[in-house]
Amino acid sequence: MAHTTLSDPRVDAGTKNDAVALRGLTKSFGKVQAVKNLDLSVKPGEVVAFLGPNGAGKTSTVDMILGLSKPDAGEVTIYGMAPHVAISRGQVAAVMQTGGLLRDLTVRETVVLTATLFPGARPADEVLERAGILNIGDRRVGKCSGGQQQRLRFALALLPDPDLLILDEPTTGMDVEGRRDFWNAIRKDAATGRTVIFATHYLEEADAYADRIVLIREGEIVADGTAAEIKNLASGRTVRATVTHLDREALTAVPGVDSIEERGDGVLIHASDSDAVARYLLTATDARDLEITSHNLEDAFLALTSSKGIS
């Protein structure tokens, strides 16, 4: 299935200037094709969400971007470099889903140790502060909560001051408060112009924190655009208004109208182009109390990821 690119010039631009460029990326585990011929480019400074259900191929893709696993076919470049080169230069850093920490070290020791590996690393206190864990520096990692451990991984990722930060399901297993604190730290950091790619299956996270969403299903990109564009793509919007004299035929002729439901003197119109409907209602009829409601991202997500029906 060819993927739907809504926000255009990004894809065709040269890969030299891309933060990340994936070309024909393919990976199988036994008979399961986890990633199928994936093409993607991410521009410097973008905050991109890889959104998809569990098993969609997000983690496999992230692993290949980081050079932790080798693609069967295709190519990954980070700022025009091979992943391991970008990593050795501290240009890319990642916050992985679980593990990756020694329980017998303290929070600060973990940061200090990792910092020794990056020439010109940011000071330990600075990254602890930015990750919001300066106050628990002397705590053993094994005694930290899941959220605190995740913020420690984030602190480690900040050490090289990377141009590209990759987060793989960063808030899995955190409680609501932990998730909010974690994202607050990320959001503050994003102002530095860092490119951020995060994989998630939480729709709200993609909606709230990404300026571009790449929807992945069964190893393929099924949609790519802003949250608003993705929502539109799946199911459009609903326009509701009170109309005294409704000309059903004229309304049906408005481009993008999918269905019309009359309820008393009100009317509910599902449309992919709510602007056209609203313009028609407000200019050609006596419509009042007009409301446009967007479907939430969840509807789009389900429609795009659950069945093969939609394109």
Add this chain to the structure above:
Amino acid sequence: MTSVASPTDRSRIQRRIPPFGGFNFTFLALEIRRILRNRRTLIFTIVMPVAFLLLFALPNKDQPLGNTGYSYAAYVMISFAVYGAMLAATSGGGMVAVERAQGWSRQLRLTPLRPAAYITIKMLSAMFLGLIAVVAVFVVGAIMGITMPWQVWILSGLVAWVGSMVFATLGLFVGYLVPSENVMQILGPLLAFLALFGGLFVPLEVLPQVLQDIAKFTPAYGVGAIARTPLLGNGFDWWALVNVLAWGIIFGLLAARMFRRDTKRV
């Protein structure tokens, strides 16, 4: 969310690759601190050989060692120094199993640390623990009143310590082989078995001839035999040296092979 303003500023960040593949002494010091904090490791590798020394050497303190003029306890002490170094170095190397199980090795792959630098740090910290084990046994032995010429203390101690490098590589090999945090539960019995065949618990001469012959091919035999040579003054055993080198190479190659498999898969 954010404007795409600052990437150009970011391009001014100086990016350098660390010297020596990331090897540095702060890392090594933190590794050693981790080892010293692990009570179970310290009991297993330091306290136990010392306890064995007290148990087996103290009663034999006045028993002469052939016609060397030394106490039989000196012989026992050197054996347990080798045993301690062997336990310490193996468990130091075996720590990679814990680090793999906790995902730390994978995390390190997201840093500029080169595998060779990591292995060097692991070997050195394992050897450091081995040194502590040797010193602990010797110090307790000296307090017990065991006497040897100073060259024997130094030479035997050095051999016990340097020879334990063979076991640091054994630890690395098993650490990469076993996907478990409880790697010492496998290594403990194995090491006891090897120590027995290496003549570290009882002199090999008390074993049946067949076992003595087999023992000469086992990994602890060589280090034990060379470490005792300065005390016994019985001439250098070239076979023992061949034994040490051969096992060092075998464990080294196996560890390297496992390591490569590990980095490919994870």
